[in-house]
Amino acid sequence: MDIKGRVIQLLALQTGEGKNGTWKKQDFVIETDGQYPKKICISAWGDKINESALQVGNEVNVSFDVESREYNGRWYTDVKAWKIDALGAGGYEAAPVSSGSGTGSTSTRPTTELPSTFQSGDEDNLPF
Numbered sequence: 001m002d003i004k005g006r007v008i009q010l011l012a013l014q015t016g017e018g019k020n021g022t023w024k025k026q027d028f029v030i031e032t033d034g035q036y037p038k039k040i041c042i043s044a045w046g047d048k049i050n051e052s053a054l055q056v057g058n059e060v061n062v063s064f065d066v067e068s069r070e071y072n073g074r075w076y077t078d079v080k081a082w083k084i085d086a087l088g089a090g091g092y093e094a095a096p097v098s099s100g101s102g103t104g105s106t107s108t109r110p111t112t113e114l115p116s117t118f119q120s121g122d123e124d125n126l127p128f
Helices: none
Strands: 002-010 014-016 019-030 039-045 060-071 074-086
Touching: 002 039
Parallel strands: 039 074
Antiparallel strands: 002 019, 002 060, 014 019, 019 039, 060 074
């Protein structure tokens, strides 16, 4: 799943030692845009922590998984990021800046016209 939002808080970086070596976890809170903005606390583990994108005020696109587990009759849910991308102005992924003097081109989505499945005399016939 993916979600776009603005980083509003970085929680303290957590580190520790496990049987597989050193681990680190960064929790952060994003706020979605819209009529009813939502705040979501997301965890990033190990090399998934993108420190350049995780700055308070940055617009980000987060790809994540949601996982729940039961412990002593209670359920706990984690939102774990597996990819964090900084977004440029307008909510689109930031493209690398070219040092050339050429003018930038804007890409537009190609429009395709879909063929009509109905003929002009088939108004009363349903396609199923």
